[in-house]
Amino acid sequence: MGRAYKVVILGGGVAAGYAALEFVKHGINRGDLCIISAESVPPYERPALSKGFLLPEGAVRLPAFHTCVGVGEERLTPKWYKEHGIELVLGTEIVAADLTRKTLLTAAMETISFQILIIATGARVLRLEEFGVTRADAQNIYYLRDVNDATKLLEAMILLKGGKAVVIGGGYIGMECAAALVTNGVPVTMVFPESHCMARLFTPQIATFYEDYYTSKGVVFIKGTVMSAFESNQNGKVFSIALSSIDNYFGFSFIVWSDDSLKP
Known part of the structure; x- marks a missing residue:
């Protein structure tokens, strides 16, 4: 029993x-x-x-x-x-x-x-594999949903300070992750398909205020585009990301995948 x-x-x-x-x-x-x-x-x-x-x-x-x-x-x-x-x-x-x-x-x-x-x-976080993204199991792709995720992200920020990060997603969690990364000395590029950050909540005018502030802290915004592929090395770590509307690659030391979309 x-x-x-x-x-x-x-x-x-x-x-x-x-x-x-x-x-x-x-x-x-x-x-x-x-x-x-x-x-x-x-x-x-x-x-x-x-x-x-x-x-x-x-x-x-x-x-x-x-x-x-x-x-x-x-x-x-x-x-x-x-x-x-x-x-x-x-x-x-x-x-x-x-x-x-x-x-x-x-x-x-x-x-x-x-x-x-x-x-x-x-709810649970949507994972890259669900979108058919190749190499989505790379060691340096991070999510943020629970305390274990946060611990792993914090450890990565400490180990890779001075490297670069890409945050995929311009919603609430993406913005907060970007703020945490730059505060910890990690340069950040944010990539999202909308025309401005937090498009579901912010008007363009409010978004501009926040984007200008983030830019002053070193965050780079790439808007109106989506990630199309990763390139990884023999150690199973992603070192570049391809965007669908941009021909060149952006190198980085580790990547944060962040999306406010949750699947029940």
Whole structure:
């Protein structure tokens, strides 16, 4: 027999943390609530990853940004969950759900039963392979979605300071990644197909203000074009990128792939 709970929250993102706090406020009994997450840490405020986490000075680390500090509530650390009798099943992938029998099956073949299931899996980042991009598995292509991604990006910035980076995507995360890179001493070129940055939110006038500021910090914008191919070396690292509307290649030491589009 596997474990059984009254309420199971499937997913360990921001929603799970805030939901747990509300359950505690409404007096859920110890042992009745379980959070299952593929991540190895309890829920945290994800926006911190593209902000304080990547700063060269005064950087923030967990547990500083566990939920629910985003709205001024208490910080839900592992100790908090333990004190309130909430089970954290971390580093766990669910491979099957039987809604009739009210059971979940983990990748380790453990069965977890529930009376109420809250699905809060959030979204995942789109990866280059899904667009049919060749050499998308190169070692120096980075994404930013979770704390592991942020850690890898930070390590790369430290190791490759003085190199160059290309940020693919001109949305919110792309802009914040570019800011973090130049702040850490890494020259950045931003590539995106729109006519200005954050096209879904900014008017051309607002975008111009931000682009001018970024340009003053050394960021180069290449707009109205898309990446068409990578060129990698024998070590499996990308060293140049081809753009569909430009004939020449742009060399760099590592690349950040960043796109605000998320697939549920």
